[in-house]
Amino acid sequence: MPGDVILCVCGGGSGAHALAGLAVQKGVEVRVLTLFEDEAKKWNRVLQKEELTVIINENNRPPREVKAKPKMVTKDPEEAIPECDVIIFTVPASVHEIYFKAIAKHIGKRTLIVGLPGQAGFEFQCRDILGEKASLISIMSFETLPWECRLREFGKHVEIMGTKMYLSGSLIRGKSVTKPPLMTLQKFLGAQPMLRQSKHFLETIIMCYSFVHPVIFYGKWKDWDGKAVTEAPLFYHGIDEATAELLQKCSDECMAVAAAILEAAPTKANLSDVKDIHHWYMENYKNEITEADNLFHSITTNKAYEGLTHPMTESSVGVAPDFSSKYLTEDIPMGMVVFRGLAEVMEVPVPYTDMVIEWCQEKMGKEYLVGGKLTGKDIQSTRCPQRYGFTTLDAILTGEKST
Ligand code: NAI
Secondary structure, eight states: GGGGGEEEEEEEHHHHHHHHHHHHTTTTTEEEOSSSTHHHHHHHOOOOOHHHEEEEETTTTTEEEEEOOSSEESSHHHHSSSSSEEEEEEOGGGGGHHHHHGHHHETTTTTTEEEETOTTHHHHHHHHHHHHGGTEEEEEESOOSEEEEEEEEEEEEEEEEEOEEEEEEEEEESSSSSHHHHHHHHHHHHHEEEEESOOHHHHHHTOOOHHHHHHHHHHHHTOOOHHHHHHBSSTTTTTOHHHHHHHHHHHHHHHHHHHHHHHHHHTOOOOTOOOOOHHHHHHHHTBBBBOOOSSHHHHHGGGGGOOOOOOEEEEEEEEOTTTTTTHHHTIIIIIIHHHHHHHHTTOOOOOOHHHHHHHHHHHHHOOBBBBBBSOOOOOSSSGGGGGGTTSSHHHHHOOOOOO
């Protein structure tokens, strides 16, 4: 099947290079659309001389090398998008809006649009910008990238350090027929990660646990005196028990919102698979966790987190927490605030989520939550449902705006 599929990879970073290289190797016609600065020009210059090399590191096997040449690399949506069966966004969520707006009028009604990763609110933004067309196309949103990967040399060389075992994504099937979504994507990626479809798109929004990074920031720096420190503390392995308790409380709030939605719309929003964060850790990191008896140990004995430190800024006197890190700038507006929006619609109080958002927004110099409502001046830069006029559960589920 890949031979008769046209894929457009949107982006020009590490993930876009890895995806483009792997999909070309599977026999797919790959077009790359990158709107950023002169990335398309730079990539084309390289392609004239040599193919893209993807180095794939796999457990217990020597690294593999794949060479690939995408059919087209362009910054022109009119050239890249028409005839595409699948369009995959592989850029940070803060950039999705630029891509949606640029490609909207060129998308065919049988297209599958994929956020890899999508992050919370991907579907709301897609429906808002594409309007009527959003009900025809199919939309998938995955929880993260399939790989840990780094671009070593632009257009030339990307390295995959690790590949996930499983990857969950949600599907909103459009009215028009598309190629079988999950099967098509699986063929682009190969056997691993094994793709799984979640039962409902709200499950992916709730279970991306976007509170994890902000809560760890809060736990570490809430009493910080503002003075530089000598070194970056460990991020996951450096949490204390109080931080683990706060993570649990935020997870409990996610469960409460999921339960309220399930109760209000049992046949329309199957959220029966939404899991508590401790269970999620035990399932997803079962081979990496040494002590899984509670959430604190599941994080602090998780080998996948070894050596990872807080993002810091450097100065002549030491280092300080970097509040402009994507752990906050992505996970608050494209994560916690979106979840907070769902809670507001369901009228479920989420005081711990609020406390963390309020602290983070102050550190980021932003204003989302004001007096317990999502009415802050920066709400337009988030993807909460309210921003798009989805202010009832029905509007959230159907994509038809509340009147
Ligand atoms: P990246 O940081 O390599 O991507 C940067 C690319 O985004 C740029 O090359 C450009 O093409 C695009 N971009 C950035 N600012 C832009 C702007 N203002 N206008 C238009 N385009 C712009 O990101 P990467 O590594 O490819 O990751 C994509 C997503 O996957 C991110 O959300 C990242 O957090 C997530 N992720 C990445 C992992 C990795 O190992 N690389 C692992 C897990 C998740």
